[in-house]
Amino acid sequence: MSFFPRSTGALLILLFISLFSNPATCQLQSANTGFISAVISEKGLVFVKDFLVEQAIRSLTSLRLPDIEKSVKIPLIGGVHLAASNIMLDNIDVSSSTIRPSDTGIQIVASGASASLSLKWNYTYSTWFLIPVEVSDNGSAFVQVEGLEVRLTTRVDNQNGNLVLNVTQCVCHVEDIKIILDGTATWLYQGFVIAFENRIRSTMENSIMKKIRDGTGKLDSLLQALPKQIDVGDIAAFNVTFVDDPVVKNSSIEFDVDGLFVPSPKALVGNYLQKQSHSSISSVYCGDSFNMLGISVEEAVFDSASLVLLEQGLFHWIVDKVPNQSLLNTASWKFIIPQLFRKYPNDEMLLNISLPSAPVIKISQKGFVAMIFSEMIVEVLDGDDTIPVACISLGFTVSGAAEISFNKLVGRAGLNDFSLSLKWSKIGNFKMFLIQGVIRVLLNTVVMPYINIHLHKGFPIPVLHGLTLQNARIITTNSTMVLCSDVAFINSSNIT
Ligand SMILES: *[C@@H]1O[C@H](CO)[C@@H](O)[C@H](O)[C@H]1NC(C)=O
Ligand SMILES: *[C@@H]1O[C@H](CO)[C@@H](O)[C@H](O)[C@H]1NC(C)=O
Ligand SMILES: *[C@@H]1O[C@H](CO)[C@@H](O)[C@H](O)[C@H]1NC(C)=O
Ligand SMILES: *[C@@H]1O[C@H](CO)[C@@H](O)[C@H](O)[C@H]1NC(C)=O
Ligand SMILES: *[C@@H]1O[C@H](CO)[C@@H](O)[C@H](O)[C@H]1NC(C)=O
Ligand SMILES: *[C@@H]1O[C@H](CO)[C@@H](O)[C@H](O)[C@H]1NC(C)=O
Ligand SMILES: *[C@@H]1O[C@H](CO)[C@@H](O)[C@H](O)[C@H]1NC(C)=O
């Protein structure tokens, strides 16, 4: 049996996906002008926030702040040149952080944080002891910072299909700082605190804000570098161009992507766009116990996958090997189509199957149903010749279920029913009910196992490197499939 190339296996999966499931009670309304929407719930936003705060702490730890130098007047001593160098942020401890989406943007606040710094100090001054004498000393100091608060508000907008992240507010405030010097002179301590306390505070605030802006800049570059297409196999791609601005709600953010398979003719894409107009408000259902992420995939996505496969000429295959090889010998057809056997006694046969139109996939609360219309040309191998003898129109429907297994969408399907009609014949007319049994055996032993092998291999869900899906499940509603999942780090120490 030589079916279509292996690479299409992944795509096939998309054609046969669904799951029996109860509609859940809780829903997020979506604006939905794309065909795939991803909603990050409150729980998901907290996960993202924790990750970002952890990254910020990582990038701030061991941050070196600029040196500070200042000349001050000290009573009884006079002008002293003070310097603080090697100012290092040794440790940051964030006790609480929040994330709040709103119309003005997404605000992340880390408050009640504490930090510790270490630094080297030195001073020099001149005094007169009969002749001018230079006095200098150096040592180290430790700074304890309490009540550190960072407030970051960002907007995420769609610019020509890219997500662009802009910082609208970035504030860092230090409530209280305490300097501990190892020096012995008491004037030094007071002089140092008066001269440097505010400078250390503002240097620290500015450095933290700069670092956080650098971080959001990187995040912005990452967002803009997101691919606009995800290749599936080597014959088609998902169009993951963002459509519209993200929809920011009180406790969730929704991203819409085009979601259709490309290439596909513009005329056909037009049909989907009409489809969209009467389901312009769809919903992402993920149940009471909210998952972090809900990704809803509209029926049109499956239709587009189906069309792309058709356009690529992949719904075409030659069946020349079957489990019961005697079925592909005219001898087996002796009693059901006697004229075939009479004309080509004991000849091998093959079935040349093609789909004149793309399978139609329907998603409902019960799962998916795919309606497949095929044309099967029966060909006889007579010596070196391959002789087409008859063409049978074979329509069949399969239904089934999908589930998530190891970051893959896997499924299983069963044959519902099928119908036959004779399209043309070179061996005279014969009754379809006579060959029904043989066709049923072929569907059950050749076609369905083939479909199920590919469904079992699964369709890999694109997940960011280092992350894995957790508690994932598939829910189907009227014309929409929803993937509900949490995400977790495979190994958080490997994330950079
Ligand atoms: C004090 O520290 C500053 C900054 O590192 C340095 O430029 C200066 O030479 C130091 N002065 C003395 C006397 O060590
Ligand atoms: C620091 O002070 C010590 C004496 O206390 C001195 O030996 C050393 O040279 C000084 N270092 C700097 C960089 O000024
Ligand atoms: C947002 O940032 C992008 C670049 O990342 C810039 O082109 C755009 O002008 C910014 N928009 C606003 C409103 O600042
Ligand atoms: C969002 O929050 C505002 C004010 O906090 C409230 O009036 C509104 O009802 C909330 N909307 C939803 C959908 O929860
Ligand atoms: C991908 O989707 C976007 C937005 O719907 C559309 O503008 C673009 O033409 C699509 N790309 C292809 C190759 O169809
Ligand atoms: C499914 O939705 C379509 C439009 O979105 C509607 O016409 C149809 O009646 C719905 N079917 C069911 C069973 O709810
Ligand atoms: C194979 O098919 C032939 C003809 O239909 C039948 O007689 C035979 O029992 C089948 N063999 C098996 C193992 O099913």
Ligand SMILES: *[C@@H]1O[C@H](CO)[C@@H](O)[C@H](O)[C@H]1NC(C)=O
């Ligand atoms: C299968 O049928 C098509 C026409 O539908 C024909 O072009 C092709 O040559 C046939 N293939 C074989 C191997 O007979």
Ligand SMILES: *[C@@H]1O[C@H](CO)[C@@H](O)[C@H](O)[C@H]1NC(C)=O
């Ligand atoms: C995570 O990765 C680090 C380094 O790659 C390794 O040392 C550690 O054992 C891993 N932890 C787990 C739980 O796999």
